[in-house]
Amino acid sequence: MTVQLIDITPNAMEKLAKIASVCYQSKPSEKVVKKILDLGHWSVFEHCYATFKIDMSVAVLLQITRHRHLSFTVQSSRVTELKDWREPEDMRVTIDIEHIMDEYWERFQSGRYSPEELMYMLPKAAIYQVYVTGNFRAWLEYLPKRMCGRAMKEHREIANAIKTILAEKYPEIFEDVKPRCQYCHDTSCLFGKETKKG
Template identity: 30%
Template sequence: MTNFVEPAVHLLAWTRFDAAKAFNLTGWTVDDDTDPTGGQALAEFAGRSCFQSWKKPRPETSTNAGYLANILRQNHESVVEHATATFYVTGVSRSLLTELTRHRHLSLSVVSQRYVDESDARMVRPPAADSNALIGGLLDDVDSAANIAYVGIVTRLTEQGMNRKQAREAARAVLPNMTETRFVVTGNLRAWRDVLRRRWHVAADAEIRRFAGLILAELRELAPNVFQDFPAEPFGTGE
């Protein structure tokens, strides 16, 4: 099954915060234990701006971690909308993409099957097939048959005078849901929290749950205080 590919998420962009300007405007200083120029600091600044509470009088909310923990407990997640994270995602299926588009607050730029030649497209093996040779063999057969049909349709239609875009547009009809797609996706941190609440769950589709785990790992490195309440393993029940 050499044509199968593993998923990957690559951080491309992340909100930057001007801590020096914030200090000049308000006298507020960023907690030294957090990224002073990142989205976590911006989320705290936004929250404190609502009440002009720059002095940090309460020890339990004097750090960025404590302040954001209190915000999350109260479900005041609007302040984390100010920060965004952008990823380039590879090795996921068109099926996963269909699921992800249900999260309306994400912005997606997806590879076009009309313009891009899919004759050498890679496939994404569903997690249920990871340790099942029989299912893997059947998926190989589907991949091979789809490739033959795709190339045949493109070849025949271009011979008949269609341009490549028109031919590929028609031929993509035979590509299976497991065909790899690649995309750039941006979400504010509240939108990513919504994705994780719904997809980092034992009842979620297995592939998108695996994707959610990769995203969570990246976001924990980037903004651990914003995602401090998510467990290391998928939560919930299977129902």
């Protein structure tokens, strides 16, 4: 699993302070940005963006594309050979996937089949290279859902990696982003149990 920051709005706090000042006809201030963040008035955050290059399985690709405010460019399996796959924790499943991928690679290299034909045999574990761009509001909405303990493990790892990068760049905006356990009623979740103790 690889998550790489490709591009991000430079001087985002300065830009957001200037834009937010229009709402209140006030002097640009990072305090105002923090206030509207805390209040959930996130439309201002749509003016800044971040783009990531992510290696992810088809299983995660099917989930992440449900977040419609993110934009995606995906490696084509119709014209390229997929080189890698996500290894599940269950060894029996791993052996099955390895067998399928070996068969896929063998047929791809033989030249007797088109990539378009072969893509139908790829398992959901096959890894694609994906570029994902989202404005800051889209990331603020995406991260708590996919950092949640109930999220698929691979997707949770990706979301946590994205959060770490965004929090390093703009801690004022992303440092406190976490799953919203206080609103969740699923007590089977480890995070949920921790929250409900307090």
